[in-house]
Amino acid sequence: MRHSLDHLLQEVLIDEATLRARVEELGEQISNDYAGANNLLLICILKGGVMFLTDLMRSITVPHEIDFLSVSSYGKGARMTTGSVRIDMDLKAEVIGKHVLIVEDIIDSGHTLKFVMEVMSARQPASVRLCTLLDKPSRRTIDIKIDYTGFAIEDKFVFGYGLDLDEKYRNLPFIGVVKPGAVGNV
Ligand code: IMP
Ligand code: MG
Numbered sequence: 001m002r003h004s005l006d007h008l009l010q011e012v013l014i015d016e017a018t019l020r021a022r023v024e025e026l027g028e029q030i031s032n033d034y035a036g037a038n039n040l041l042l043i044c045i046l047k048g049g050v051m052f053l054t055d056l057m058r059s060i061t062v063p064h065e066i067d068f069l070s071v072s073s074y075g076k077g078a079r080m081t082t083g084s085v086r087i088d089m090d091l092k093a094e095v096i097g098k099h100v101l102i103v104e105d106i107i108d109s110g111h112t113l114k115f116v117m118e119v120m121s122a123r124q125p126a127s128v129r130l131c132t133l134l135d136k137p138s139r140r141t142i143d144i145k146i147d148y149t150g151f152a153i154e155d156k157f158v159f160g161y162g163l164d165l166d167e168k169y170r171n172l173p174f175i176g177v178v179k180p181g182a183v184g185n186v
Contacts, residue, residue, distance in 0.1 A: 005172075008165060008182045013158055014151060014175040022150050023052065026131065027059020030148065034099060039126065040064035041098040043091065045071065045116065047170065048105030051162035052133045052150075056103060067093040071112060085115035095123035101147075105162045106134040110142035117144070134158065134175070151175075157183050 034040050042060075044053040046068050057066060070089035100120050107113055113130060120128050131148035138155045159165040160172030165183070 005169075005176070008159075008169070008176075008179055010177040010179040012174050013153065013156070013177050014161075016173045019150075019161060019174065020055070023055045023133075024059045026148055026150060027056055027061075030056075030101065030131070031059070031061040034060075034062045034064075034101075037062055037099050039098045041093055041095065041100050041125075042066045043100055043102050043120070044068050045102065045104045045112070046089070048162045048164065049103045049133075051170065052105060053103045056131070065093055065098075067091045069116065071116060073112060085112055087119070095120060095125045098125050100125040100128045102128070102130045104130065104132045106136065106158070107132045107144065107146060108136050108139045110140050110144040114142050114144050133161070134163075 040060075040062055042053060042057060042064055044050060044066065047070070053066065057064070068089070069087065069091055071085050072088050074084040074086070102113070102116060102120065104113060104116075113132075117128060117130065129147040130145070132146055133150040135146060135149045135152045136155055137152055157178045158175050159169050159178055160174050160176045162170050163175070164170050165178060
């Protein structure tokens with residue numbers, strides 16, 4: 001039996017079957033777009049992108065490498081990115097000459113991904129594109145081009161399927177909306 005989520009979960013926003021179907025579609029689209037590429041590198045942004053990456057890569061038929069990048073934002077509260085981002089753990093893989101696809105859980109203000117895209121672009125890849133499971137367009141403060149989006153969602157704080165609530169609940173197989181008042185109070 002699952003530990004009760006009643007005090008945290010307002011509603012299931014995207015259920016498991018819907019996630020699976022959309023992630024498969026994205027994988028097919030990516031496979032078509034990179035058909036013939038022999039140097040595709042998927043870069044997962046830790047930690048939130050992990051579950052998305054492992055599902056997405058199963059649906060990508062083009063041979064590829066994976067690697068992981070951990071970044072954090074200074075002064076980040078539950079709901080705000082102030083704009084200064086730093087690398088906590090860098091890639092092991094070389095980026096030069098590769099087709100880089102960044103795999104992220106959610107794009108909110110856009111600060112984190114703008115930083116990541118700039119850092120990767122400076123390493124002379126053959127190309128850099130961005131794939132995000134979730135997008136909150138109404139929260140954007142920085143213009144950023146997203147190449148693949150799983151779902152555009154409203155401005156609600158969500159968790160599960162890789163996304164955390166105070167570092168927990170990343171294992172939930174669905175995306176849920178947090179009950180008002182529960183953020184920062186888990
Ligand atoms: P940005 O730099 O403001 O775009 O923030 C992106 C990061 O904020 C994501 O990688 C997430 O870690 C985190 N984030 C933004 N919105 C949510 C949410 O609703 N739930 C969980 N994490 C979120
Ligand atoms: Mg996070």
